Amino acid sequence: MKIELHGINNTYPLICERGILSSCSSYFDKNKKVLIVTDENIPSSYYQDILNNIDQSYVYILPPGEKSKSFDNYLKIQSRLVELSFTRNDVIVSCGGGVVSDLTGFVASTYKRGIKWISIPTSALSMIDASVGGKTAVDFDSIKNVIGTFYSPSLLLLDMDTLKSLPQRELTNGLFEALKMGFIMDKSILELMEDPFNNLEEIIVKSIIAKDEVVAIDPKEENLRRILNFGHTIGHALESHFSLGETLKHGEAVGYGMRFVIDDSLKEALKHYSSKLNLPQINISKNDIPSLMKYIRNDKKASNKGVSFVFVDSSYKTNIKSLNNEEIERLIAKEVESWHQ
């Protein structure tokens, strides 16, 4: 399947085919240098075909996990590109999950002011979320994604076979983003969520198409695109609070984040689908609120007047409201209290 997606300054093809990685070098110009950025958990078989068929191809292997999305690694990859005399006509490839994709995209957007980037997401989360919409980033000063750019790859390759070897929690990590798309864009995704693991491929493709529709209208998040932050403002704070992804994965944090801002009439449905996705328990009490507030005030969507929240009403419509500090504290306290009843 081939779909044309809307990039930030360009459109680019998504090619989705089982087994495609075993012959993916055919999509590359064999006269250009290639640096593949990946992590230790990614089987080298995913990019072996590139190494076998492109003379000047190199691999940069990161330790796995959110901690790798650091400036330190950003600079190490930049150094490698300088050392290998990469020009702006050469190619950088991300092969892995969201961490690899966000970090590599940020490197690609800033090395010599922008070089070609081919994105190969291999986790459900990076297929659904990081691969579409051109957001690149690193974490800094314990704030997630606080530094980054808008920059699109020139090609996106999906091989659903890469999901076979993943533990279930990695799949659900991505499926919470798909669940979000179900509530705000495409209710047919919710129906597929009754049996998420058997409907995996369909859920992922539908989610990508839904997200792309939003990004096409508002690439730089000035209006409509803000609805994609449904569940994310408190979600990111929960994720940061629970130590950058070690206790709570991004998708799971969004799974909880949505509870604070969804209409009461849809809360049972949200919990129902969340349990299908095995949302883990978290320990949270009133004492955690000051820490959450600190993270929320540093959210990219915050302004001096307040912080924007995306609410979903009983008819699945989104409303964006700006809340001041007191209102946010009340919103969080009310929901947290209800969990302890």
Add this chain to the structure above:
Amino acid sequence: MKIELHGINNTYPLICERGILSSCSSYFDKNKKVLIVTDENIPSSYYQDILNNIDQSYVYILPPGEKSKSFDNYLKIQSRLVELSFTRNDVIVSCGGGVVSDLTGFVASTYKRGIKWISIPTSALSMIDASVGGKTAVDFDSIKNVIGTFYSPSLLLLDMDTLKSLPQRELTNGLFEALKMGFIMDKSILELMEDPFNNLEEIIVKSIIAKDEVVAIDPKEENLRRILNFGHTIGHALESHFSLGETLKHGEAVGYGMRFVIDDSLKEALKHYSSKLNLPQINISKNDIPSLMKYIRNDKKASNKGVSFVFVDSSYKTNIKSLNNEEIERLIAKEVESWHQ
């Protein structure tokens, strides 16, 4: 004078007025936070009006010089923005020369994926060169501008009074870029170069308009804009070779760089105008060529096939040619030898 310039993704106004800095806070939204980035050599009177009239205004003062255009400073400014809880609706101001402008622009383009940037260039070089065209950058691994973005300010304020206090060598540093524009875009600038210090204001404005015409057609340097690199490929190498601006300033390096790629029939004119601008002597011999070659191969305009050079022929027309390593070495050797005759 107010002129609309062509940005990367937006147009933006240039406002040029003597004495404008004493009341420049009128161009700011007083409800937004402002961080002014400047250096120790810039008189605080240039931005005092902002500090006096905007409640949440802050200053970040860099040590002067090219060495400040580092990742270290980039991260320190990012930290300050995080610490002050700047949102993407707040404002970052660059007030100073090209180093301040390039570094601040790179911070602005990447903090929360892009916040508002107001640019106040106070040197001839930054007015002519850094202020137009949206190139932001830091130096890295001893390579100039190897990391950066394309990003435009939302407002450009020029106050020619800031040039009064500058030493003459700072003025000529900028005027070599204007001399370049004279050869490739607007011969009337060359006439003004007969008396450069008395024609300063007219030379600067004409150069900005000429550069903007080029950037409007090709913002991301895919075609026409490459002519602006006239004198820069070898110029950058000379600048790096002579220790990042301590011995040879950027403009002066371009002054020498143009000699390698201008038609013999125009070489005397180039030398004539260069002497009006007091181009300092440099010591260079065949022994320096390997070092220059290393820098040239890392130039952003290099590709695997060769490095692009902009040549100017006897009728002031530009031609872009890609040269391989041997051809580049011959080009450099020929010119360097002629200096020792």
